[in-house]
Amino acid sequence: MTAPAAAAPTAADRRRWARYLVEERAEGTVYQRLAARREGEEREILLNLAEAERRHEQHWLDLLGAEPARLPRAGLRSRMLGWMAGKFGSIFVLALAQSAEARSPYDTEAWASPAMRADEKVHYEVVRGLAARGRRRLSGSFRAAVFGANDGLVSNLALVLGIGATGVSSGFVLFSGIAGLLAGALSMGAGEFVSVRSQRELLASTEANDDAAASAADLDIDENELALVYRARGMDEAESLSRARKIVTAARAGAQYATTGPVRTHGADDHEIVGSDWTAAISSFLLFASGAIVPVLPWLFGLQGTTAVIVALILVGVALLSTGAMVGILSGGPPLRRALRQLAIGFGAAAITYVLGLVFGVGAA
Incomplete structure (x- = not known):
């Protein structure tokens, strides 16, 4: 000191x-x-x-x-x-x-x-x-959760604002919002399940196994092609040949040499990184639904017209800022910048559909 x-x-x-x-x-x-x-x-x-x-x-x-x-x-x-x-x-x-x-x-x-x-x-x-x-442990289900929540917030806000701008009744706006919630949540859940299950099956098909070593005793120890298996898995030539010789020698002696443990072409945590298919599907369903219900709340509690629209924008704005800030914190990035980015994207999409609703509403009139 x-x-x-x-x-x-x-x-x-x-x-x-x-x-x-x-x-x-x-x-x-x-x-x-x-x-x-x-x-x-x-x-x-x-x-x-x-x-x-x-x-x-x-x-x-x-x-x-x-x-x-x-x-x-x-x-x-x-x-x-x-x-x-x-x-x-x-x-x-x-x-x-x-x-x-x-x-x-x-x-x-x-x-x-x-x-x-x-x-x-x-x-x-x-x-x-x-x-x-x-x-890495969180990435699979967290990606589905954040994507689901934000998709629910933005898509259903855009839906109810677009429908509401056409001049239809509050009851119809509420019905449209609930229908959008259910349709979107089911679609997101099913899509995530298929996506993650397919990715896990793809990884499983590339796992190393001992099939080639099962015939090791019959290989030519000087000209054996077992070494090619390990070279294909990422080992260099010398190490591949050394491992293959040990396996052949052990097989001829009636013993078994561990072959697959350390020989991998992808990380040991690949399945863990991808996440569970059911976890991703359920997270996506629930988070989409929890996000999609927010824009509908004003109509659910009986608000109408401009008041309902303003309350929906405030509620969704707070939710978008919160999820954006959380992503920023977890990713190590600036929370405020992530929060404002989420808000801009969400409100931008909602504004486009609201304008389209006004145009179609005027055209219908």
Whole structure:
């Protein structure tokens, strides 16, 4: 620990150290709570991060001489992350923690050690790696869920606004919205099921197996083509030939050599990345329905005309902003930009159909 040359700590310095102390303590708590909801390698990694935060905490305690009688509260973000980590322990928490680790105050803090600055950069990469694992596990069903919810919001808003602009009764608008909800949700669910099932079947057809090794005992050990199997799976020529020779030798001795375990042409988590067909279908159905019901709510509760349209726009706008911000947080991107993009796309589609409804309504009149 080295202090700035020829500098004595001021009262402001000590207040800043106390703030760093509580923030490091809060971050360590987040990682401990996340670790309690994990197992295996991820648990070990999170516990190591918590231990690193304790080292940083000790650095500020050493500078302060002892723990102050009164400490400031941790920031709202840190307290929120700690609460969420204890309750959920989800990828959402890791994504938020990744954003927090990206903004280290130690880069410009003279009283922080070089090791601490380096630690913070490493922590960001570690948390980003853990968040990436979670995103891969989540990607199949999450993609279907987000797509379903936004499709429901936008398509049914466009439908009810377009129908309403023609001048038909509120009852007809409500009926059209409910019909659009059911038709769209069923279509989305069925489409996701077929899509994911087909993708899983395609992956299954490329899995490595032991069929070629079953005839290994009859192969020419010097001119055997079993090596071509492993070359086709991605091994280099020397390694393929070496593995093939071992298999042939073992087969002639009446033993069996494990052939398929490490030889894969695609990642071990491909099926996990694609997700479950039923999970994708059900998520898509429910999320489309939950999104599609929002634009219909004003008419469902008896509102009519311009009032119903304005309320529908407000409700859908809030929903689009929320889903866009959530996607931004989980993807590590700027939440506000993602939220505004979702809003612009949704309202743009609705505006087009509303104008078309006005045109057709005037034409019909």
